[in-house]
Amino acid sequence: MTNTVDAVLGVVGVVDAVTAQLRARILSGDIRSGAALTEAAVSQTYGVARPSAKAAIEQLVANGLLVRTAHRSARVVGIDPGTVRDVYRTRARLESAALRELARTATVPAAATAANAEILAMPAGPDPATVDPDLRFHTALIDALDSERTGRMYRSVLDEVRLCMAQVQGRRLLDAAVIAAQHADILDAVAAGDGQRAAELLDAHLASAEERLVEALGAD
Amino acid sequence: MTNTVDAVLGVVGVVDAVTAQLRARILSGDIRSGAALTEAAVSQTYGVARPSAKAAIEQLVANGLLVRTAHRSARVVGIDPGTVRDVYRTRARLESAALRELARTATVPAAATAANAEILAMPAGPDPATVDPDLRFHTALIDALDSERTGRMYRSVLDEVRLCMAQVQGRRLLDAAVIAAQHADILDAVAAGDGQRAAELLDAHLASAEERLVEALGAD
DNA sequence: TTCGGCGGATTGTCAGACAAGTGTACCGAA
DNA sequence: TTCGGTACACTTGTCTGACAATCCGCCGAA
Numbered sequence: 018m019t020n021t022v023d024a025v026l027g028v029v030g031v032v033d034a035v036t037a038q039l040r041a042r043i044l045s046g047d048i049r050s051g052a053a054l055t056e057a058a059v060s061q062t063y064g065v066a067r068p069s070a071k072a073a074i075e076q077l078v079a080n081g082l083l084v085r086t087a088h089r090s091a092r093v094v095g096i097d098p099g100t101v102r103d104v105y106r107t108r109a110r111l112e113s114a115a116l117r118e119l120a121r122t123a124t125v126p127a128a129a130t131a132a133n134a135e136i137l138a139m140p141a142g143p144d145p146a147t148v149d150p151d152l153r154f155h156t157a158l159i160d161a162l163d164s165e166r167t168g169r170m171y172r173s174v175l176d177e178v179r180l181c182m183a184q185v186q187g188r189r190l191l192d193a194a195v196i197a198a199q200h201a202d203i204l205d206a207v208a209a210g211d212g213q214r215a216a217e218l219l220d221a222h223l224a225s226a227e228e229r230l231v232e233a234l235g236a237d
Numbered sequence: 238m239t240n241t242v243d244a245v246l247g248v249v250g251v252v253d254a255v256t257a258q259l260r261a262r263i264l265s266g267d268i269r270s271g272a273a274l275t276e277a278a279v280s281q282t283y284g285v286a287r288p289s290a291k292a293a294i295e296q297l298v299a300n301g302l303l304v305r306t307a308h309r310s311a312r313v314v315g316i317d318p319g320t321v322r323d324v325y326r327t328r329a330r331l332e333s334a335a336l337r338e339l340a341r342t343a344t345v346p347a348a349a350t351a352a353n354a355e356i357l358a359m360p361a362g363p364d365p366a367t368v369d370p371d372l373r374f375h376t377a378l379i380d381a382l383d384s385e386r387t388g389r390m391y392r393s394v395l396d397e398v399r400l401c402m403a404q405v406q407g408r409r410l411l412d413a414a415v416i417a418a419q420h421a422d423i424l425d426a427v428a429a430g431d432g433q434r435a436a437e438l439l440d441a442h443l444a445s446a447e448e449r450l451v452e453a454l455g456a457d
Numbered sequence: 458t459t460c461g462g463c464g465g466a467t468t469g470t471c472a473g474a475c476a477a478g479t480g481t482a483c484c485g486a487a
Numbered sequence: 488t489t490c491g492g493t494a495c496a497c498t499t500g501t502c503t504g505a506c507a508a509t510c511c512g513c514c515g516a517a
Contacts, residue, residue, distance in 0.1 A: 107386040110334035
């Protein structure tokens, strides 16, 4: 766990560095789901002592990116349809709650508008590059609440969302134009102060994404 | 991190045992807020090696019960009004989302009804014993969603709620009869399928509790 | 075929050590 | 007296090395 001051200066300990490296490799799909990560292997790969490797692995386990049973190697979590559903329903709960609050004051986060503009500027059709601004759009909704704890929670499920996406390697992505349109509708509802409608649109938006992911997963 | 199988058998490692002990002592108010917890002290108190004590402390830091800056002792988090507000707003988001979902199918969790019956059976007036069934009532709402991730998140904020309550040592508690009545109203709205009303009642319920906590805190 | 035992692999826990950083108390100078 | 700098104690970060406990797969025997 790194504190704010050190984070700003970019100063991190060995374990945090290893954790960040592993996280990036897992989320990018470099380390495939189900692959075993032994403490010894991590220790050797990054040239750190085993206790440090152990600590890094434990952080990722706490983050839900790895699973481990006693005396067994840690493995990258396998994403099954049940997991996808749970992840998406959980994020939907947080995001729709956020929308209702924002609608109460008709507050449209500027960061969300900006992120959606990026999506809209892309060529129509499925494109892996839409993933990043898409996630930024949704994150902006949560960040607008300015709640440390809600933000922490959301980010933890978002890691799993990224993992889901790495799992299906960008196949069957949604059309950029469709995504942008749905986002715009949501923001319109917020601007109109209609929290109920915004929440419903969001639920539909996420439900369709969830469905695509589940069906892409079933194709394996 | 203990797996399910071991948890059922009550088999836990040293670090988990220490973590549980410390957590209990912190949440019960035995270790006052702001108190320093050095690795050496924990190690000596429970007769474990320093790495084990370190791991236990790190788990509690990840849980948000302790805070630590590099090369400084870990300390029990100080609860200020801002923290209370953030904790209560975060739990309100999760719980109201749960109520809307339950109302959609007019599902009233049996565990919630049971917990509220316990509160109702107590003598009227403030009573520290109401805290436990009260928390069980709210937890029952989340558990009814049957979502692993949402449950995990909720439990993590609930730990902080307990910490808040330990901080004010049960002063200025709400009247048991009032609490039970508000809970009953919420469940009625759910049974009627009126998610909007249930969410509003819950928000008011939690907002008043939050207010009491903040004002009790300010009295120090 | 099924059961029990054996060995390799991996983690859990410990002891001990050194480096590095933080806060504080002390002391000298203005 | 007050301010500034320095030395020290305390604590954490990390490493090395080690042993016990446990789990897995494999093999042989009934």
